[in-house]
Amino acid sequence: MSSIHIKLKDKDCQTIKEICESFNNDPGELINILHKAQEHFGYLPAEVQETIAQNLNISVAKVYGVVTFYSFFSMTPKGKHPISVCTGTACYVRGAEKVLEELKKELKISVGETTPDGKFSLSCLRCVGACGLAPVVMIGDKTYGRVAPEDVKKIIEEYNS
Amino acid sequence: MSLINIKINGKELQVEEGTTILQAAKKVGIEIPTLCYMNLHDLNIEHNPGGCRICVVEVEGRRNLAPSCVTKVWEGMSVKTHTMRVLNARRTVMELILSDHPFECLTCAKNGNCDLQKLAQDLGVREIHYQGEQSTYKEDKSPAIIRDMDKCIMCRRCETMCNDVQTCGVLSGINRGFTAVVAPAFEQDLIKSPCTFCGQCVAVCPTGALTERDYTNRVIRALADPTKTVIVQTAPAVRVALGEEFGLPAGTIVTGKMVAALRRLGFDKVYDTDFAADLTIMEEGTEFLDRLSRYLNGDKNVKLPILTSCCPGWVNFFEYNFPDMRDIPSTAKSPQQMFGAIAKTYLAEKLGVKRENLVVVSVMPCLAKKYEAEREEFRVDGNPDVDFSISTRELAHLIKQTIGDIKDLPDEDFDKLMGESTGAGVIFGNTGGVIEAACRTAYEIYTGKTLEKVEFHQLRGFESVRSAVVDFDGLKLNIGIAHGLGNARKLLECIRNGECEFHAIEIMACPGGCIGGGGQPLHHGNTEILKARAAAIYKEDEGKALRKSHENPEIIKLYEEFLGKPSSEKAHHLLHTKYFDKKKRIYIEK
Ligand code: SF4
Ligand code: SF4
Ligand code: FES
Numbered sequence: 200m201s202s203i204h205i206k207l208k209d210k211d212c213q214t215i216k217e218i219c220e221s222f223n224n225d226p227g228e229l230i231n232i233l234h235k236a237q238e239h240f241g242y243l244p245a246e247v248q249e250t251i252a253q254n255l256n257i258s259v260a261k262v263y264g265v266v267t268f269y270s271f272f273s274m275t276p277k278g279k280h281p282i283s284v285c286t287g288t289a290c291y292v293r294g295a296e297k298v299l300e301e302l303k304k305e306l307k308i309s310v311g312e313t314t315p316d317g318k319f320s321l322s323c324l325r326c327v328g329a330c331g332l333a334p335v336v337m338i339g340d341k342t343y344g345r346v347a348p349e350d351v352k353k354i355i356e357e358y359n360s
Numbered sequence: 361m362s363l364i365n366i367k368i369n370g371k372e373l374q375v376e377e378g379t380t381i382l383q384a385a386k387k388v389g390i391e392i393p394t395l396c397y398m399n400l401h402d403l404n405i406e407h408n409p410g411g412c413r414i415c416v417v418e419v420e421g422r423r424n425l426a427p428s429c430v431t432k433v434w435e436g437m438s439v440k441t442h443t444m445r446v447l448n449a450r451r452t453v454m455e456l457i458l459s460d461h462p463f464e465c466l467t468c469a470k471n472g473n474c475d476l477q478k479l480a481q482d483l484g485v486r487e488i489h490y491q492g493e494q495s496t497y498k499e500d501k502s503p504a505i506i507r508d509m510d511k512c513i514m515c516r517r518c519e520t521m522c523n524d525v526q527t528c529g530v531l532s533g534i535n536r537g538f539t540a541v542v543a544p545a546f547e548q549d550l551i552k553s554p555c556t557f558c559g560q561c562v563a564v565c566p567t568g569a570l571t572e573r574d575y576t577n578r579v580i581r582a583l584a585d586p587t588k589t590v591i592v593q594t595a596p597a598v599r600v601a602l603g604e605e606f607g608l609p610a611g612t613i614v615t616g617k618m619v620a621a622l623r624r625l626g627f628d629k630v631y632d633t634d635f636a637a638d639l640t641i642m643e644e645g646t647e648f649l650d651r652l653s654r655y656l657n658g659d660k661n662v663k664l665p666i667l668t669s670c671c672p673g674w675v676n677f678f679e680y681n682f683p684d685m686r687d688i689p690s691t692a693k694s695p696q697q698m699f700g701a702i703a704k705t706y707l708a709e710k711l712g713v714k715r716e717n718l719v720v721v722s723v724m725p726c727l728a729k730k731y732e733a734e735r736e737e738f739r740v741d742g743n744p745d746v747d748f749s750i751s752t753r754e755l756a757h758l759i760k761q762t763i764g765d766i767k768d769l770p771d772e773d774f775d776k777l778m779g780e781s782t783g784a785g786v787i788f789g790n791t792g793g794v795i796e797a798a799c800r801t802a803y804e805i806y807t808g809k810t811l812e813k814v815e816f817h818q819l820r821g822f823e824s825v826r827s828a829v830v831d832f833d834g835l836k837l838n839i840g841i842a843h844g845l846g847n848a849r850k851l852l853e854c855i856r857n858g859e860c861e862f863h864a865i866e867i868m869a870c871p872g873g874c875i876g877g878g879g880q881p882l883h884h885g886n887t888e889i890l891k892a893r894a895a896a897i898y899k900e901d902e903g904k905a906l907r908k909s910h911e912n913p914e915i916i917k918l919y920e921e922f923l924g925k926p927s928s929e930k931a932h933h934l935l936h937t938k939y940f941d942k943k944k945r946i947y948i949e950k
Contacts, residue, residue, distance in 0.1 A: 245545075245546050249545075258529025258530070260530060260531060261523075263534060264534045268536050
């Protein structure tokens with residue numbers, strides 16, 4: 200999993216400490232602690248994982264093991280405009296895969312990553328319930344229906360201007 | 361505990377409640393193949409994740425096959441271990457494992473010594489009926505250990521060793537499904553992790569996923585270079601294990617044949633690390649007595665216990681995990697590095713060779729010594745005191761590649777100047793040995809009397825954390841001993857909390873001490889092998905004319921001609937080191 204590096208401020212360390220304490224520093228609560236930390240920071244950079252490990256007195260490797268096991272956890276911050284491609288059955292059948300490939304090419308990132316300028320991140324979603332519009336791409340709160348690979352460039356441009 | 365009646369392959373037997381099918385079968389001499397399972401019972405190490413399913417058996421009345429390593433017996437159970445159905449299932453499991461395994465057997469470091477290869481052979485796998493994606497991970501090459509995770513079968517034995525036994529917390533299972541693998545945090549290289557290079561993960565890995573960094577090619581290159589004088593030192597634990605690589609029973613002492621083999625390999629001089637072990641006792645023992653007498657005189661600045669420092673895996677461990685306590689271990693270098701430092705000064709002069717033309721090779725039961733040899737502080741102008749450290753296994757490979765075997769070689773002696781050693785130097789190879797060696801010398805210096813019996817039996821044994829009292833003529837010394845880093849951690853925490861009072865403590869990173877080192881012939885989970893090696897070490901000690909380090913004539917000469925006396929300024933400069941706070945190193949680079 201690729202990650203970015205940050206420097207934690209004292210305030211951040213304090214927040215992590217408090218989260219851990221609210222679970223009695225119990226390593227058995229690691230998943231819940233990671234949840235809370237991700238809620239607060241938006242993602243789980245290495246430094247946050249290390250600080251959690253320290254507070255719970257467990258190895259960083261163990262924490263990282265859990266973070267990488269659950270796809271819910273992310274080590275990169277979401278972009279300013281998070282892009283989600285629906286890969287539910289209907290969208291998939293109607294060419295979501297090709298749209299996704301085009302997005303990857305256009306943004307030069309893979310799924311789960313964020314562009315270096317922090318503008319876009321890319322993820323996949325299971326059915327968003329708009330099967331009539333398949334294939335569906337969401338950017339932030341906005342939904343794009345019947346997206347064809349050729350449309351990708353234009354859609355991205357909307358956010359680049 | 362109540363006894364339970366069961367039947368295995370028609371044979372009736374009684375076993376204790378809680379026994380697994382695998383254990384029960386073993387009792388009646390029925391072998392069931394295993395892969396992920398590992399049991400080092402004398403060391404209290406057990407690992408049965410029940411993951412690989414190679415050990416399945418048929419249990420009457422049960423629809424599915426049962427993994428025998430985790431299934432407990434019940435009253436009236438009837439088991440069949442080798443039915444057609446079982447054999448088919450095992451072969452299928454093996455084919456599935458192999459479908460994501462690189463077929464590199466011919467060039468693999470574990471070729472001929474690999475549990476997976478042996479099992480595939482035993483199961484008669486001739487064809488893989490499954491085709492799937494092959495994993496590709498980047499190879500991680502540290503100075504001591506190579507991780508080639510394409511060969512990992514996810515038995516997770518290494519994880520148990522690293523986390524539960526050694527408490528180093530370096531390795532963890534990460535990701536899931538196809539990309540699942542064992543790795544350090546953030547998939548960093550080992551060198552950036554708090555890995556102590558103890559090598560215990562390598563010692564138990566059933567495949568070629570974890571192996572030692574092999575330096576035999578560089579040694580061959582040095583041997584072939586006519587401008588170089590190449591000398592070798594051999595650690596105590598090597599001579600009682602090397603024979604295993606050539607089919608000799610565990611515990612065979614091959615000291616003389618090993619020396620002969622090294623000479624035939626072309627080493628200009630063959631010396632003994634046991635000599636340097638005696639030197640270590642002189643320095644460490646003097647330091648101990650100095651600290652002890654100041655302590656007894658009420659000097660508040662001096663700290664006890666003193667901890668031994670001859671195990672580089674252990675040194676790494678406290679630098680990473682207990683840097684706040686790094687002032688209590690002895691400052692004495694390990695025997696490997698003492699040898700190197702003396703070889704490249706005293707010996708180089710005697711041999712009339714320039715430092716840069718003298719190549720020091722060490723044969724060690726240990727992988728941490730490879731890392732130790734590369735440490736910055738053990739170099740002079742970039743030239744290392746020890747050039748290459750190879751393991752017992754690598755020496756065996758080197759011999760097989762060149763002269764073939766050792767069995768028919770004559771017994772030869774080490775060369776003079778740094779080849780003489782006492783029984784005290786030999787027992788460094790066993791847990792409890794360093795502190796026993798130290799006691800032999802410290803006792804005589806402290807009391808001025810001659811020891812009637814040189815053995816300190818109370819310091820011997822396999823128990824993971826031990827304590828014993830040694831009587832220095834009325835002065836009762838509390839000695840602590842731990843082998844395995846998890847046990848070391850227990851002792852250190854106890855000292856830090858002020859809960860236990862020891863005068864001196866010996867710590868060895870590997871279970872059993874150096875005889876169980878990460879560079880030794882693989883024991884494949886058989887602790888009888890370790891016990892046989894330990895017994896051989898004590899036998900070698902008994903057979904020595906001299907058994908106390910301070911009586912070693914070459915050591916006496918070294919002090920007379922070169923160092924002055926133990927702990928002199930020159931001795932300090934060459935034979936002592938300092939330790940660093942490396943805690944920060946475990947944090948990801950900013
Ligand atoms: S060498 Fe020791 S510390 Fe390093 S990963 Fe292996 S078991 Fe862990
Ligand atoms: S590296 Fe070796 S010991 Fe560790 S899980 Fe993989 S195969 Fe097992
Ligand atoms: S040996 Fe029993 S499941 Fe692996």
